[in-house]
Amino acid sequence: MRIAALRPLAERHMDAVVDSFYELLLGHPDTRAFFPDEVTVGRVKRLQRSYFLGLFAGRCDLAYAQDRLRVGATHERIGMPPKWYIGAFRKYLSLLLERIVAEIPDRVEAMAAFDSLHKLVAFDTSLAIDAYIAANLDSLGRQQAAIRELSTPVIRVHDRVLLLPLVGAIDSHRAQQVMETVLVRVIEDKARALILDIAGVPVVDTRVADHLLKTTAAVRLVGADTILTGVSAQVARTIIQLGVDISSMVTRARLSEGIEHALKLIGREIRPIGDKP
Amino acid sequence: MTAIPILRLGNVLLAAVHVDLDDSVAERFQEDLLGRIEKTGAHGLLIDISGLDVVDTYVARVLADTGKMARLMGARTVLVGMRPEVAATLVRMGFGVEGIETALDADEGLAILTGASAR
Amino acid sequence: MTVAVVAREELPIRSEEDLVRVRRLARALAQRGGFDAFASAALMTAASEMARNTWQHGGGGLAAIEEVRDGRRAGVRMTFADRGPGIPDLERVLRGGYSTASSLGLGMSGTRRLVDEFAIDTRPGEGTTIVVTKWTRR
Incomplete structure (x- = not known):
């Protein structure tokens, strides 16, 4: 099943999915800390909506991959641990699964739709983790450079x-x-x-x-x-x-x-x- | 072909290398230097290589040999101005530095050759 | 890790002046790759040594200098190929124990210490191909 075919479904449920997604994030003290005020919450919800719809664009080119890498690097920078990132993706999948099952009566078709979505989300996760690792190695390299400098005090x-x-x-x-x-x-x-x-x-x-x-x-x-x-x-x-x-x-x-x-x-x-x- | 100018200052010959040294320029340079020592009876030779950002083993050997040849002719050679990255590269390659006299810059090299600095 | 070639330039080595050309090209690529002065000098010297080897020992040949990337790092890869007599006593040359007038001596063993990757393929009577790569430091 082509992912783009799921787009109408996605558009209909976008607000509900994003809202319950943030209910989860804001309900947990660890992740609550990343969203200090209502303005921030409003901003990230907007970003999240466009990200969510982006999943269903049916386009998986270099620009898409770069965008995902950028997202991963941003999360590393603000110190959001990967477990939350992976957890968030899982939450997405379960929210969507409910809706897919409710709206697509044919089980085989529903399975295929979910499978396509799962594939894309897995791809996203791996890109994000790559970005995490690269960003981490970067900070490690900078630290090593600093230590090297300290270790040669002329x-x-x-x-x-x-x-x-x-x-x-x-x-x-x-x-x-x-x-x-x-x-x-x-x-x-x-x-x-x-x-x-x-x-x-x-x-x-x-x-x-x-x-x-x-x-x-x-x-x-x-x-x-x-x-x-x-x-x-x-x-x-x-x-x-x-x-x-x-x-x-x-x-x-x-x-x-x-x-x-x-x-x-x-x-x-x-x-x-x-x-x- | 580019020749490297050689100046004379009293008993000392001075040469500053600025061109990208290819093999024949390096060899010609050696010939010119030795010829000038023979003609002038100079006691010192100062070679400034601060203008060189690459000194491969061939050029390094020509320079080192020139110093040894000059010594046989009674002239002392001081190599000055070698850049840090050039020194590090030569040493990493395993190039031996025995028998090469060096100084930080031309001033210091000249001080050594004219006896103003005891070394 | 896959290595991507960003740019590639070829230079024939047919005369002594070509040695200087190879060196200049290496310098330009080192600058573009963000090499520091030390890495850049190492790369240029390696280029010079290998080009001389191609010229003096191989009787001329071809140099290919490439700007490469392996994801995180930028690098320069240089390939020198000739159809000369080959290097009969490769092991000794690589140890640096060779002392012939043709100055194979330190050139080859020294170059190996200056670069991150060094590969050589030499066949008697057929020629020699040497590939060296130097990466930016991380």
Whole structure:
């Protein structure tokens, strides 16, 4: 049965269906919260009517799909959970089923009509869920970007001396982020030296060591030097046992020594007050 | 074919690469630089690549080799102005940076070559 | 995930200047796809390395550069095809251990590290086709 053939039936019952649909939504405290006032209720009821009739347009093209995706994304944005969305569709179906059964006496015909409608509603639901998932991944991506930024806090210790205290595990994704952030900051600050403090990195395996070497090499290429500090005994042992060649790296045990070395590179030093130069 | 201009400042030769370097331009550039070192007896060579947004392994090798050749002829080479994205790309590809002297910009490179900055 | 091709351009690689053309096209597509400076440099360098391989090793060929989409991400897919001698010792080339004057050396293994997808089909005496794809970061 073509869905468009159901349109007259839909038009006749539109107001009643939409009204009982909102009775349900407004009757539940969880969903009631989404409709703060009468104006909002009036507006969404209008939208709902055109949405409802849209189901029976018998048109299922790209514009239709995009419209449904937009609807799903909107619900994700306002924080309406998918269970309510799915529940709403189910409510629609049961409201319509009552009317189809009442108006189409032939059981086979009524079944076919309901089946067409069910197919369309299922399609709508899947589009909406797709939109939910995509929107969710989007916010997840934004959060991850924010976390990445926080995890690469490049600090200006002195004119032309930068410090990056690395804390936590380093995977290759983060390592790349670290390299890029560091390179951009070195150029922006015209840095002469970068101190990379790895005291807060729990595990340094071959991969992490390789990332550190690569970052050092890249910093070299743009014209600055890297000083590695905070190498614990454990980490030193691992690096050597793994056979990683770190001879190209300048290392200092403590951060303070790293800073002293960096200052030397820019022709400065730390001296007790009162000392004659 | 586009040739890259080479300037002389005292004992130092300066060249800024701005054109999209294709292989033959890169090779010609190397030849020109070495020729100028031979003719002028320059002690320093400063190559500014801040105008390059791509340096593939071929061009990188030509630049690195030029530095080594210049050293054999008694000139010290400093490569300056490499962009962050170019540096990251070369390193990710596994390009070795041994034997290449670098500086942030032309000012600093010149300071190194003229002995104003001890490195 | 299905990949949709939004736009496609082909460039013959018949001379050294074509390498620069391939690079420029890659740059334009990277900009259109919203690549950041780092991803864009990686893409252009990969284009340059692969085009050089087609030119020097394959004796010339064809580059096809496409703007692609896989639903959420934008990307650039580049195909380089030649009818050259093929790459006899592919495994070693991909490891980056090759050091011939033709500079197959780091080009191939390095390119692989710059892109998200790398596929190669090479047959002795028949030629080589390399397909690389780089996506925008998410």
